[in-house]
Amino acid sequence: MSELLPPPPPDLLDGAALFLDFDGTLVELAETPDAISVPDHLHSLLDRLGRALSGSLAIISGRAISDLERHLGPLPIAVSGSHGLELRTAEGQMGPVPAPATLAVARDEIRQFAADAPGVIVEDKPASVALHYRGAPDREADAVALAGGLAARTGLTVQAGKMVVELRPAGADKGDALRRLMAEPAFANKRPVFVGDDLTDEHAFVAAKEMGGAGILVGPSRETAAAWRLDDVAAVAAWLMAVTGGVRG
Numbered sequence: 001m002s003e004l005l006p007p008p009p010p011d012l013l014d015g016a017a018l019f020l021d022f023d024g025t026l027v028e029l030a031e032t033p034d035a036i037s038v039p040d041h042l043h044s045l046l047d048r049l050g051r052a053l054s055g056s057l058a059i060i061s062g063r064a065i066s067d068l069e070r071h072l073g074p075l076p077i078a079v080s081g082s083h084g085l086e087l088r089t090a091e092g093q094m095g096p097v098p099a100p101a102t103l104a105v106a107r108d109e110i111r112q113f114a115a116d117a118p119g120v121i122v123e124d125k126p127a128s129v130a131l132h133y134r135g136a137p138d139r140e141a142d143a144v145a146l147a148g149g150l151a152a153r154t155g156l157t158v159q160a161g162k163m164v165v166e167l168r169p170a171g172a173d174k175g176d177a178l179r180r181l182m183a184e185p186a187f188a189n190k191r192p193v194f195v196g197d198d199l200t201d202e203h204a205f206v207a208a209k210e211m212g213g214a215g216i217l218v219g220p221s222r223e224t225a226a227a228w229r230l231d232d233v234a235a236v237a238a239w240l241m242a243v244t245g246g247v248r249g
């Protein structure tokens with residue numbers, strides 16, 4: 001049970017490869033996907049972490065890589081987007097997995113639903129479509145039911161998140177992205193540490209644990225595969241800043 005999860009120890013990143021989630025971990029959640037504010041310290045923090053960890057640093061996000069770079073600028077580190085469906089390493093880009101034809105059906109029906117639901121937002125990604133109801137929480141049950149019905153009809157998978165349901169092809173998840181990145185030379189022989197807040201991050205917590213590392217849950221306690229916990233985005237930044245100076249790569 002996660003109730004008693006302690007904060008991560010200061011030496012956790014010694015000999016580690018670090019994988020960071022984005023929304024709710026590096027940036028505060030906002031009313032809409034585009035309304036986030038990237039903290040001023042983030043670029044220098046990522047830069048310092050990358051050097052301290054000898055390059056074994058990656059972002060693994062549910063956002064599309066192009067969307068991440070729209071907010072962060074060109075990323076000089078390894079990155080996975082769309083919950084593991086897209087991956088880019090120093091050697092180049094893999095994916096996204098080809099969008100199945102049924103995704104067009106899901107996009108259409110989700111757009112129709114949103115057109116009649118003020119506050120609901122549709123986010124198109126290369127191989128998936130997300131339906132955000134943070135702006136209309138009373139439509140959660142309808143959104144979840146629509147996603148479930150579409151999944152049953154199209155064979156797509158539902159990815160639930162914070163005030164969002166997403167329809168995506170089965171296949172790679174964040175855990176798979178972590179495993180694939182750990183096979184890259186920059187990550188070889190390291191111990192993976194994944195930091196994340198959302199349900200989609202549980203796949204990566206499991207993968208990190210299986211590979212001899214650990215997960216850090218961000219936010220309130222819940223049932224989780226993570227071993228450590230930090231309270232919020234500010235606590236993540238404070239911990240990363242505090243440990244960066246002392247990391248022995």
Ligand SMILES: O=P(O)(O)OC[C@H]1O[C@H](O[C@H]2O[C@H](CO)[C@@H](O)[C@H](O)[C@H]2O)[C@H](O)[C@@H](O)[C@@H]1O
Nearest residue numbers: 022023029030031032033061062063162163164
């Ligand atoms: O894996 P992550 O990097 O944490 O991305 C997860 C999803 O984040 C975004 O949605 C969430 O953040 C929005 C901005 O704060 C918020 O408005 C929304 O309610 C959250 O679900 C992003 O838009 C999604 O594509 C990501 O899958």
